């Protein structure tokens with residue numbers, strides 16, 4: 001089980017990653033599933049018309065061709081769907097419709113048909129097997145069981161049923177092996193892409209968001225806060241006399257202080273807060289749902305917590321600027337700039353303190 005479904009072992013521990021992976025698969029496989037559905041619909045139409053050349057069927061041609069409409073609708077719907085569950089549901093529905101068609105066409109025992117028509121199922125059924133273990137199991141079960149009514153009601157000989165079983169056993173074993181190796185490759189690709197994205201948006205030293213990513217996420221968060229008409233505050237922190245620490249005790253001591261500072265920031269944040277490393281020894285926190293007095297309290301708690309970090313020459317201190325967003329039109333950049341200005345004022349006032357920004361003029 002572990003060998004055949006390697007991604008299962010790696011995914012189960014992190015539900016977010018699992019959700020992200022199934023969306024990734026749906027994005028990667030969506031266009032292929034749509035194309036295979038269209039091809040299967042076309043192949044079904046061709047098979048029905050071609051079967052007329054072999055022998056007339058007791059089921060009217062129009063009734064057999066009617067299935068083309070739902071098949072086409074399902075294929076068209078798949079083009080606009082990116083949700084993994086819906087996508088695999090549509091693909092399995094397509095397999096089911098094809099099976100109805102195959103069984104309808106087999107009424108009247110058309111010679112040779114039992115070996116040809118089930119072949120229509122395989123492309124669409126095999127297209128969903130990458131999506132998940134259950135999609136795989138259902139698709140294989142549909143492939144194996146779907147054509148059985150045609151064989152049993154059509155009074156196939158025991159030799160024909162034996163041939164069918166061998167044919168299905170080979171098809172399902174092959175799909176299982178292919179799925180195992182493809183799933184491993186797809187998961188590895190997904191993992192590497194995710195790792196690259198994370199590396200590009202987080203700071204290697206502190207693990208905090210880099211400036212661009214902080215602004216990007218902050219912009220989205222600020223939009224949500226404005227829509228809900230809630231307050232929000234930006235804190236801008238800058239470590240004091242950091243150059244002196246580097247110059248006197250080396251960059252390793254400076255790096256250790258930055259890591260400790262980031263750990264304090266993380267320990268003081270609540271769910272929904274955003275923390276970013278904006279520059280060398282500058283950090284920003286976006287606190288949604290927090291007004292100015294509450295932000296002043298949070299800032300003061302932070303300032304005191306940072307003082308517990310000891311550098312070789314004394315406690316590490318920070319200057320903090322706080323800006324509250326009261327204007328729904330204020331951008332994340334403007335809010336950050338006001339918090340930065342307030343932080344500079346804190347530096348001018350003697351450092352190791354908090355200064356609140358003036359409100360912007362609302363015209």
Ligand SMILES: Nc1nc2c(ncn2[C@@H]2O[C@H](COP(=O)(O)OP(=O)(O)OP(=O)(O)O)[C@@H](O)[C@H]2O)c(=O)[nH]1
Nearest residue numbers: 238239240241242243244246251252254255280281
């Ligand atoms: N060790 C280390 N130092 C860094 C890093 N990034 C920036 N710095 C240093 O941080 C120092 C910032 O110095 P300044 O901008 O002069 O500020 P400061 O010495 O803290 O003085 P004030 O901000 O006015 O209190 C510079 O010496 C940078 O080299 C880093 O990742 N690691």
